[in-house]
Amino acid sequence: MRTLIRGARVIDPGCPNVTKGGPMGGLLDVLIQDGRIADIQPEGVLNIPSGNDVWIYEADGHILTPGLIDMHVHFREPGQEYKETIATGCRAAAAGGFTAVCTMPNTCPVNDNGQITRFILSQAAEACGVRVYPAGAISKSLEGKSLSEFGELKDAGAVAVTDDGKPVMNSLMMRRAMEYAYGLGLTVISHCEDMQLAHGGAMNEGTIATRMGLPGIPNAAETVMVLRDIALCELTGARLHIAHVSTLESVRAIREAKRNGIPVTAETAPHYFTLTDDAVRDYSTHAKMNPPLRTQKDVDAVCEGLRDGTLDVIATDHAPHSPVEKDVEFDQAANGIVGLETSLALGLQLVESGVLSLAGLIEKMSTQPARILGLSSGLKIGAAADITVIDPDRIWTVDAGRFKSISRNTPFDGWALKGKAVLTIVNGTVVFDERLNT
Amino acid sequence: MSVDEISLILDTAERMKEISERPVKKVPTLRGKTVVLFFYEPSTRTRTSFDIAAKRLSADSISLSGSTSSMVKGETLLDTARNLEAMKPDVIVLRHPSAGAPHILAKAVSASIINAGDGMHAHPTQALLDMLTVRQHKGCLAGLRIAIIGDIAHSRVARSDCEGFVKMGASVILCAPPTLIPKGIESYGVSVTFDMKEAIDGADVIMMLRIQKERQSGFFFPSEREYSRRYGLNREKLKSAKSDVLIMHPGPINRGLEISPDVADGPHSIILDQVTNGVAVRMALLYLVTGGTRNADSD
Numbered sequence: 001m002r003t004l005i006r007g008a009r010v011i012d013p014g015c016p017n018v019t020k021g022g023p024m025g026g027l028l029d030v031l032i033q034d035g036r037i038a039d040i041q042p043e044g045v046l047n048i049p050s051g052n053d054v055w056i057y058e059a060d061g062h063i064l065t066p067g068l069i070d071m072h073v074h075f076r077e078p079g080q081e082y083k084e085t086i087a088t089g090c091r092a093a094a095a096g097g098f099t100a101v102c103t104m105p106n107t108c109p110v111n112d113n114g115q116i117t118r119f120i121l122s123q124a125a126e127a128c129g130v131r132v133y134p135a136g137a138i139s140k141s142l143e144g145k146s147l148s149e150f151g152e153l154k155d156a157g158a159v160a161v162t163d164d165g166k167p168v169m170n171s172l173m174m175r176r177a178m179e180y181a182y183g184l185g186l187t188v189i190s191h192c193e194d195m196q197l198a199h200g201g202a203m204n205e206g207t208i209a210t211r212m213g214l215p216g217i218p219n220a221a222e223t224v225m226v227l228r229d230i231a232l233c234e235l236t237g238a239r240l241h242i243a244h245v246s247t248l249e250s251v252r253a254i255r256e257a258k259r260n261g262i263p264v265t266a267e268t269a270p271h272y273f274t275l276t277d278d279a280v281r282d283y284s285t286h287a288k289m290n291p292p293l294r295t296q297k298d299v300d301a302v303c304e305g306l307r308d309g310t311l312d313v314i315a316t317d318h319a320p321h322s323p324v325e326k327d328v329e330f331d332q333a334a335n336g337i338v339g340l341e342t343s344l345a346l347g348l349q350l351v352e353s354g355v356l357s358l359a360g361l362i363e364k365m366s367t368q369p370a371r372i373l374g375l376s377s378g379l380k381i382g383a384a385a386d387i388t389v390i391d392p393d394r395i396w397t398v399d400a401g402r403f404k405s406i407s408r409n410t411p412f413d414g415w416a417l418k419g420k421a422v423l424t425i426v427n428g429t430v431v432f433d434e435r436l437n438t
Numbered sequence: 439m440s441v442d443e444i445s446l447i448l449d450t451a452e453r454m455k456e457i458s459e460r461p462v463k464k465v466p467t468l469r470g471k472t473v474v475l476f477f478y479e480p481s482t483r484t485r486t487s488f489d490i491a492a493k494r495l496s497a498d499s500i501s502l503s504g505s506t507s508s509m510v511k512g513e514t515l516l517d518t519a520r521n522l523e524a525m526k527p528d529v530i531v532l533r534h535p536s537a538g539a540p541h542i543l544a545k546a547v548s549a550s551i552i553n554a555g556d557g558m559h560a561h562p563t564q565a566l567l568d569m570l571t572v573r574q575h576k577g578c579l580a581g582l583r584i585a586i587i588g589d590i591a592h593s594r595v596a597r598s599d600c601e602g603f604v605k606m607g608a609s610v611i612l613c614a615p616p617t618l619i620p621k622g623i624e625s626y627g628v629s630v631t632f633d634m635k636e637a638i639d640g641a642d643v644i645m646m647l648r649i650q651k652e653r654q655s656g657f658f659f660p661s662e663r664e665y666s667r668r669y670g671l672n673r674e675k676l677k678s679a680k681s682d683v684l685i686m687h688p689g690p691i692n693r694g695l696e697i698s699p700d701v702a703d704g705p706h707s708i709i710l711d712q713v714t715n716g717v718a719v720r721m722a723l724l725y726l727v728t729g730g731t732r733n734a735d736s737d
Contacts, residue, residue: 207622213559
């Protein structure tokens, strides 16, 4: 079986030669055979007679990119399947244009051993085809007391280690974790939060928290840990990736670290460049997450960090919760929002506003996550055909009720957005086709 | 709440005061109305005040507390609210430890909701009774200088007082160590000082706030001794105040910590007037939210 995608505008920031394959601005045809990219040629050059053995997709000049990768998602299996299973999470990912995700280990039980990692991978194998790369826990049960067996986790298929959702408060443990992970070639993903400084806060510290009578979390709760982990990264030489950066001061610290050649990378999430703590007004628990939504100056700094390369990655921190956790008092509500099905369109707003080029956006949503996690990606001849086709001009309205995700906890419900994944292919197989999606 | 609404409530409360001074302290105005006093947090003053207010207007009042409600059985606030709603109350008075809890309730039920204090967010009936008390003693609120001293950060009373007094044209100065001044509090249109002398200087009203002893464990201040010396109100510090200054406190008082007994009980203190006015303000609110079409003082 072969697939021919005709007339696409091909963008691959990791492989610019491919993009240049056609005349400037010209459209390309992409041929997929046996799950691999067989050929890429200017439109009409490939002479493939239509027949039973070839499925032809007319791209109509839409954008074709290497499959998007979301390196920060929470699928709730095992343990909280009423919020999200690996199967539903993968369908949500596919609908959002993602061909691969990296799942955080705070499942129940925690992914702190090879058995859970293998279980996640076996569930993923039964799902729609989106690739699932599990991250293992740094500490057993995320308790920050003893290290998980990184070697076993890696052998079972884990691509990174993290205690995401909780920080590693013990600096010595973080040092050892980074050193030990370095020896195994595992990336350490750090959830940067000083729990004492956060002091049980429910939202960003500032005028709005004060007016709402909610305990605040200062920017410094994040930034002191970013600074600590950068120091440990410099000490150990480990590959450190800082999750969900939300503050101006964190961006500044990471920029300075990179300038000094420290091997740190960092991500932010669409809500941190789209919303401020103003979204919490009216006690909307769909705007409650950790780190919390910050202020406009932080949003501006995050955008600048994305623009100048300080922030390498856009990841969603897709965190499904049911009404059981969200339809409660604000300070009692769970942190987090779903993001897989809105991420691309929110990212495209950065292209619209001139913060990123289209290629720059794809780099942060595909090329960089692959590089950081050590995955192969890119539209090379012979490479696995993981492909996303995007209609950048499609205007659509977010309807959380129609999400593929089980959960609907999004602050973007009802938003009119521009740009949408219309076709998602993993390993040559279509996992999402917008035309068939009713 | 607008200036007009606040004035209406205060004016109505003035008329209600008289009922509490009659030999038979009861009018039939709210006969047949059901008022649920739903207190998730312990409270003596506020709950009793609402209860008495409801009874003086002949409403049927029912008291639910956090420890007797199904909350201890794990029922959510929303479910409890829906169940209460099914029993057709006219008013639910809610005291809750979470900021915003009355908003959740108001969205879920058709009964009128009166916020009797939610987390650190607001305590509107306290602010109204504070304003009523000051207005009675000073004649008006506009142009007065109100000093609020103490744990501003954790105080819903301070927030509601800032909102109310500023709206009514008073100027408010807040005073506490910086650890107890929350970020952005100036947005209420108030000023801030860390120096108690400066706060007291020229103040028409000094409102002392309760300091919770637990705050020491959060490193908000080093010791009760030091707090009391720097931010406690005593006769010595009162010397620099205006001769007709009013001393207020929303209670409960930590005698000897934020306020010395002789000042709390002294000639400037109108602390018990606040409590008396609490009943009047709550009667006014119950009357107004249940329609208030029939004239309360015709009875």
